[in-house]
Amino acid sequence: MEVAFAALIGIFFMVAVYLMLSPHVIRILMGVVILGNAVNLLIFSNGRLTREVPPIVPDALVVAEPTIANPLPQALVLTAIVISFSFFAFLLTLAYRAYQELGTDDTDNMRIAEPADEAAPPTGY
Amino acid sequence: MRTVIFRTTAPYLTSLMVLFSIFVLLRGHNEPGGGFIGGLIAASAFAIYGVACGVPPVRRALVFHPMSIAGTGLFIGAISGIISLFEGVPFFTGLWVYPSIFGVELALSTPLVFDIGVYLVVLGTIASIALGLEEREKI
């Protein structure tokens, strides 16, 4: 199963990176979302995969069967999901505000902080 | 979006969702759920309320500014970890008490308090974002 997941994750990363290489902020943001999913799947797979059995201890037991899915990566992914969601929300708002203020969503045209025609500093003393 | 149909239904949907969110929060320790998902559901509830009835009713419903709710949640979350200081155990040690109310034993614990903090943070933050974006639009 890990192989299939690895391939799927590879595709996720590929698409994410390709989108993030776009100069358009909205595409980059989509890349960020996919990147987040890729990473979540990556963490999940690194804890090794188990089919179907959730890491919840049944009422009858005190110690869960060893067949349960590995709970730790799930907790890590949960944390990561929440964090990446917060970041996504921020980035999206940032892109929106940048678009409003700078009049573009094309990062190639965002040249206020680093102007394209910046002169060399004075060479005198 | 404030059609008669939606406006009439939305408050009930909202309160049902808030109820469900608290349910998800409280039993997260034993079944899927917890503070984060609960908070998200609650925030979604208020988002629906806001879309249907406008922002001001949501603000009035929440009483406090959503970011203050989030701040309080964070405060509660951190406090739940420090309680263990007074028990002489390390930070964030889960402490449980079982008070009996009306003859029924309740399990109260610092993890639960912490999860409530998580709930409030998520609720406050998402609500703040949604309301902020919503209000911005009108300006």
Add this chain to the structure above:
Amino acid sequence: MNSLFLINILMALVWAAVTGSFSLPNLLFGFALAALALSLIREQVGTVGYMSRAWRVVSLFLLFLYELVLSAVSVAKLVLSPKMAINPAFVAYPLKVDKDFEITLLANLITLTPGTLSVDVSPDRRTLYIHAIDVTDEDALKREIAEGFEMKIMEAFR
């Protein structure tokens, strides 16, 4: 206030159902939570006085379900028929009911009944705009609604 209390109790029951425990403490807790949840939306529910006849809601709901099944089956027939001959139309239905709640209910019922879909209510609340998927006689449709759901709603809530 009366109706709110009822709703509150209803919601406490829902809570008990959802949590799967009808013990007294859980009911009380559910009641408290429902009160809290209701207090959040106090502005909107303050004016609603129709929920006092809660049981009618349940009976209407059953009707609702029944119509839904019929409706789904008719959609299925339509979609699976090879030719799929349809005559869609927008219909402006003049409303007799004028209370928000009644309008809402009617609109939702219409959506879930065969072939019709509520699109909007005019801002003066006198017209319900309906999309019908296969209509040959608009007046017949209007009559059907007027004598069917609308009548039943008026019976139930007046």
Add this chain to the structure above:
Amino acid sequence: MSFAETFMKVAIDISLATLMLAFLLIIVRIVRGPTLPDRILALDMLVAVGIGFIAVIGIKTGFFLYIDVAIALGLIGFLATVAFARYVLSRGATVDEAPDPEGERNIIALETQRTVEKEM
């Protein structure tokens, strides 16, 4: 294995296959559009079928806790559709969809947008 159990197993597999097919068709609609509301409708459908899928998996595995996921999905799906509808309203039918030849015929004058803006 009793007949009922065998029946259940087969029913589950058929259901899953049916749902997969449904997913596929819905995705086709999402991708093809042609209009934004069509896509939104299809996403709404995707959620609905997803709820069914979760229920079937719940039956297959015997883990009924998945029903909570289904409920949450229902809630959030509703929110999504509401939000998208709102988006459609505030955004209007823009040239965004022009590249889809099929969509063009559905796009009429943009004057209506003014109406929309007033309503917002």
Add this chain to the structure above:
Amino acid sequence: MDAAIDGTFLAILAPFVAAALAPFVTRIAGHNGAWLLALVPAGIFVHYLGFLGQTAGGAGIASTWDWWPAMGWPLSYLLDGLSLMFALLISGIGTFIVLYAGGYMKGHPQIGRFLSFIFLFMGAMQGLVVSDNLITLFIFWELTSITSFLLIGFNHKKEKSRRAAIQALVVTGGGGLSLLAGVVMVQLVAGTSDLSTLLTQPGLLQTSPYYLPILLLFLGGAFTKSAQFPLHFWLPNAMEAPTPVSAYLHSATMVKAGVYLLMRMQPILGDTIWWSTILPIFGGVTLIVGTLLAVRQTDLKLMLAYTTVASLGLLVMLTGTSNEVAIKGAVLYLFAHSLFKGALFMVAGVIDHEAGTRDVTKLGGLRKAMPITFFAAILAALSMAGLPPFIGFIAKEELYLGIWGTSPQFLALTLTAVVGNALMLVIGFAVAFKPFLGAKTETPKPAHEGPILMLAGPVVLSICGLASVIFLSWTGQYLIGPMTSSVAGMPLEANLHLVPAAIKINLILSIITVILGLVLFARLAVLRGAMNGILNAIGWGPDRGFDQFMSGLVISAHKVTRLLQPGQMDIYMKGAFIVTAIAVLVPMIVLDELPAWPEMPQMLFYEWGVMAIAVIGLAAVLAAKNRLTAIAALGIQGFAVALLFMLFGAPDLSFTQFMVETLSVVILALVMTRLSLYQNDHRSPVKTVIDGTVAFAVGGGFFLLLLSVTQQPFNTALSDFFREHSVAIAHGRNIVNVILVDFRGVDTLGEIAVVAVAGLAILALVRFRPKKKLPPLTEADAIAAQKKEAAV
């Protein structure tokens, strides 16, 4: 070595204390505060005088003061003939410089700051010469560069001053770094950086395989500081500084730090083929170039400055011979030079101060107006010219003796020395006689004698040049002899005689020098014209090269920076991901960490189906013709991921993923309401291929790495622990939630902090109103506003 504080440490600290006090003293006492402040260097001078007896035998006194045990860097000093001579020069000349500065800067609003800098320098220079530890020496070395920077740029509103200051800082600072590397290498090779220890191990460094780099690094420091050709140019430019600075730093003391360093290292680095080749060549060339360039000048200070360059060249040349007699000559010359050059600079300053110009062509006949100055000038010039009975003469005698016949190239060295000294005579006479003799010329200011503060220095120093000859045996025994011993690294005596016992080659060379000098002096105008012609023909010099270096540095830095930081984010992203691909693929391939060929996965049909949905979603995102399609497609892949989580036993994840993914898509769409965007992701075919390749490499790398990792055995200790204790101790059946709120609750605590902060940041983004940019409020605005108010 003892560890207690003694008087020398107080002497080292004293100038720094004086630096702190100087502004207060001058605020109270004005320029006459210099009298009080001069007591500090005078006291230091007296303190060092007391050591003369102890070092006379060639002995060195070393001491360490751990002034704040376990906190401060311990101070240690080494007093021997060499350091003592320098310490005496620094404090002695320093005394008169302080007085002189008091007169020179009279009425200047920043006289206190000026004196403060002078004292800072004095402290640094003194510390440099008495330091026993090479690192301490280096610290003081750099401190002299810094104070020199401040002093040269003292007239900071002039661009020339600023340029000269930066130039000095760049050249000497750069040399300092070379020295630092040298010091560290010595430390590594010898295991110590204490001179007192190093000096007991002669031969250790010379035989080390690292000798040549060490030597070159030390020379880098010494040659820049002591202005050896072709790095000499900063020194004449430093004449932009007020004259007390020129007299003190740039003739008598700081520029000799390089010579000091060479002399100090002579026993441990000297007497090798490299040493005695490089030093004489650089020194000799510097001597000739310096004097020739001096001839060209008409500015008194510049003339002196170039001869200083020349003299430093001479000293380096002599030190490079590693020959005791030549070293003795060098020591004598160093001593003499400090006296006469200090005096002459001060004379030049007095003339400038009182007559308003330093241009030698505009000066003449001042002897009546400034008799005392004239007297001091003559004494100093005669010493400089190497005429008896001045110390300059003695020095010249010794150095000719030292050069002649002591090395294979002695003829070249001798010729160099003779020509150089002759030209030095020319300049000395030009400075000392031209302004005073002849007809009185009109000067910008009506010239009169300078104040006593300014005259004390030149008079005393020039008289010293004579007195040291009068007490020649004392001079030899207590000053020259010990210092020569230190430099040569062996006990030597200096028997000096004014009247040579026999007519030797050196006397003949001296006579030739004087005659040649006098001839050239008579032809000075011609000589000057010729030099001007030659230099104009060359057109380029290291000084202009410095400007080219600086502007070239800035311009090329600008170009490099523009190349590496082009301002476009897609390039930054591409860079980041290319490096990512390299970071994953290269080690995996090079270090053989690739996975084994995997087995075919065993998956159920609907699992494949859900994966296929994910892939279709991704493909749809990429293929989307417009962004709305892309966003909808984004929903598909998120949905599929949530289903995958569900299928593989992660209901909580599935739960959260559904909610978060839906919310993401919703917010994305909502925010897009406000953006009317272009639709297509246009990339040129080339860019598509490049981006695609990068994306493929990154994705492929992560795929391979995941395979490789999952093919390794897995440690389940943590998961087993959670499984076992979740219910029993943590009272929770949902192990994931127990991990989140208990086992790893701190993660979640941080996570909610992230959520809350993100919320606030978004609020700030949405709500914060950018200020209208107002021009800053100025005093003029305020006055205007006040007037307005008054009018109302």
Add this chain to the structure above:
Amino acid sequence: MDDIILIVSGVVMLVGALFALVAAIGLIRLPDLYTRTHAASKAGTLGSGLMLLALAIFSQELDVVTRAIAAIVFFLLTAPISSHLLARSAYIVGYRPEPTTKCDDMADYLVDESKQPKTLD
């Protein structure tokens, strides 16, 4: 008894899945947004509702049943609202139905809309 439960829930599940498929087919085959909405809101809702019901029956656990019912109720409440909101928005901003649709009654819908005073809150 268990067998009956199994068969009943299996059948309900199958029917639900088929309704979901029908809805999806409708989504593909029907000509415009408004007609597709019919398919989604009716067959789709019923389909997922039935599958949840199947789960409820299959589980035989009270809390699962009550939750399943709660979920079904919620879907039934929300499905008409979402289709109403979507269809309304689409119509208002100008997504027109397929050409054969009769729109006579809608002639003054939008005009009315703009003339009406706001009736919000």
Add this chain to the structure above:
Amino acid sequence: MAGKPTTPVDITGAMVTEAPALADWLVVAPVIICLLGGAFLLAQRKNTKIQGWTAVAILALLVASCVGLFVHVLNNGTIVMTMGRWLPPFGISFAVDVLSAVLALIGAVVAFFCAIYAVTDIETQERRYGFFPFLVLLMAGVSGAFLTGDIFNLYVWFEVLLIASFGLLILGNDKPQLDGAVKYAFLNLVATTLFLIATAYLYGLVGTLNMADIARRVAVLPDGAPINTIAALYLLAFAMKAAAFPVFFWLPASYHTPRIVVSAVFAGLLTKVGIYAFLRTLVLLMPEANAMLSDTLIWVAIATMIVGVLGALAQNDIRRIMGYLVISGIGAMLAGAALSTDLGLMGAIMYAVHSMIVMTALYMACGLMIRTAGTHDLRKLGAIYGRDPFLAAVFLILAFAAAGLPPFSGFWPKLTLVQASLAEGQGWLAFAILISGFLTTIAVGRVWAMSFWRGGPLGTPDGETVDEKTQPMVDPWDRRGLVIPLVGLTFMVIALGFLPQPFLNVAAGSAGGLLYQETYTDAVLGAQAAPGEVAPESAASDNSNTEGPMIDGTDTKAQPSGESE
């Protein structure tokens, strides 16, 4: 909800049974103080009047707790507290050695002075939209990152400080800010995501997240386990966080855009956390992989130093000059880290401490310069020497310190790094360190000469100064509020220059802590072997590693986790 347990449970196999000493709470105190304080400020967001001084008070408390922690660590060696009482490696351990303690302390001090500066510099609207909560929560992230002993928890703290930095960066919503923020945010997101990816793989390989446990398990990995690849990923992630060549883009793109005090905070803290994480992860946890990568890293360090300072020479905006100087300094730290010898690590750590202080102070000084001259453009600056000689002196000290000139704080790390590189025969590295110092001298000397000495904007005739009346007024009270923190930091710069011995000793202790892995692992996990693995060779020789470059009192005792004195 699970009911009350009916039978008592034996917790000895799962939990620490001894109570932690009260002093051990200092390990988490910095994080708790910042989180509680940040939460309070967040809840009181609109009460803008109290925000400033409350934040100062919170950060003063933070400084106090960090001082306490530092002293505690110096006296008692590595201090460990595992959260939730769980036995390490199962809970999240905070493990504080000298390195962590000293960086946390300096970070706290820097933030404290920045808060004082901000009280004057930050206006009401910025306060309302969360400057002080951002700052305090940033410190929660920074402190957490320095103190935690768990790799995933480190990631979480990284994110905390990153999101807080986003908040600080955009506060103001000016055009350049938003432009800079877009680049900063996306590129930093990539960096932290790489960190998370590397951590995911590492977890997949060793199955644990506790750093000490990781160290033990990495040491016994079978051949073919892709640890070097993972190390390379970590290297890249931290190089990006630290703004090393060739992935420093985000820093020059953004550091000049926010409020100056924000730049000051960033310059002091952000990149250094990257360096710290690099040291902690690569040097301590995977020394062998680090050795494999060291040749690459040396060239990265050289390029970073040189490119950084060239960038500084190429700018007109003094804030951007400072940004590039930060990068150049990162190169120096990487140089030490690449060598990974006693001396090299000492140099890197000292440089980090020095750079935290001096770069923050330089940005503060730039803020004052901008207020005084009304511009940040090198072509328009001038004549500040006459108007504010004190500022001139302070700036010069800081500038020379940044260039590594004695007798200021920058000299000792530079000396140590030169010693370290020459001792390893890395002549080119030493050369690059010295050249970058040389070029830095030129860069800062030019800035000083032009902004302070020159009589006015470029082209002002010799001897003239601009009319002071046309220059902006700096309110004397404002100036006081801004100068006090600046002086505080400058005093530290001078003190570290003159009193290097403790500086050297602490750096030696920190370096020793990184080089002697067992000291750390034993302190966290106790001296027993990693579960299921062979016993580490040094299990018996807990106290034997004092021959390292450690100062008195820092040789750590093998300390079973959570055990009190």
